Amino acid sequence: MIPRRKTRQISIGSVKVGGDAPLSVQSMTKTDTRDIRRTVNQIRRLEGAGCDIVRVAVVDEEAAHAITEIKKKIHIPLIADIHFNDRLALKAMDSGADGIRINPGNIGGRDRLKRIVCKAKTRSIPIRIGVNAGSLEKDLFKQFGGATPEAMALSGLRTIEFMEDLGFHLIKVSLKASDVLRTVEAYRHFSEKSDYPLHLGITEAGIGSGAIVKSSIGIGLLLNEGIGDTLRVSLTGDPVEEVRVGYDILRALKIRERGVEIISCPTCGRCAINLTRLVKEVEKAVQNKTTPLTVAIMGCVVNGPGEAREADIGIAGGKRAGVLFKKGKVIRKVREKDFAKVLLNEIYEFQR
Helix, strand or coil, X not given: CCCCCCCCCEEECCEEECCCCCCEEEEXXXXXXXXXXXXXXXXXXXXXXXXXXXXXXXXXXXXXXXXXXXXXXXXXXXXXXXXXCHHHHHHHHHCCCCEEEECCCCCCCHHHHHHHHHHHHHHCCCEEEEEEHHHCCHHHHHHHCCCCHHHHHHHHHHHHHXXXXXXXXXXXXXXXXXXXXXXXXXXHHHHCCCCCCEEECCCCCCCHHHHHHHHHHHHHHHHHCCCCCEEXXXXXXXXXXXXXXXXXXXXHCCCCCCCEEEEECCCCCCCCCCHHHHHHHHHHHHCCXXXXXXXXXXXXXXXXXXXXXXXXXXXXEECCEEEEEECCXXXXXXXXXXXXXXXXXXXXXXXX
């Protein structure tokens, strides 16, 4: 188990963040928040994927008011994402938002921020200080000659100081850039100077495998150093994929496990079965399962028996047949055409 940096603990609705709380996985809706039906449907899909906290964009007063109806129909805490307009933050809190995200680089100065903080204080609503390299305060950009890690960390630290002077401490912080190493260094700088909980992510990571690699490396490096209390994998596309990748990162580091982990060989000239098709079939069938489980699907005799034996359930495949393993024990021989059916039956039985 990786020892985590000790941070303060806050609550976003029913979810605790920081301290000894489990590291939570977040996402953000891609719908127009004013479209309540579509937004609720997307949040319900995120809930099914294991999302702990969801964020919605508040672009105007109608979006802020929509939070009231959205909250009635979902089961996880909701954070209002605010830029440029402090009045929208106030209205989002009135509508029942469990948390507010503000960007110190574009909220419009200390007077506007003060109004948000004072209301959040009276309602005990946490605020995330969301520092972003693309919208860093102009004075810091000029002072440091760009959005450097040091400048990003200072943006968060001085915003905290302002909030603390108002008697407000329900704070978490993010320091995001699209550049992996700059993001990692910003979090390192900040964590040396503050014990407020940290929300991890690589912003504007992009789409597809490249985006997943960037997010996995950046978030993974920090988590491996014990830095981070909650995370969002920012991907262009379906937000459910963000949640799945988030859990994959946590599982790879043995921080938090959820669902079925499939172990399969990359295949080579020794592989005697259509392993790719088999793995895709099983993976699709179990993507919504929640109980932690390792399933090995192997295609030859080199590493197949060993990997299958170490998994909860495994098939060591060979020519036209294979061996089923459960918890390290050989159960029986299985015909190749029955591999998928047998594996899925065993998985479903295990998940009951």
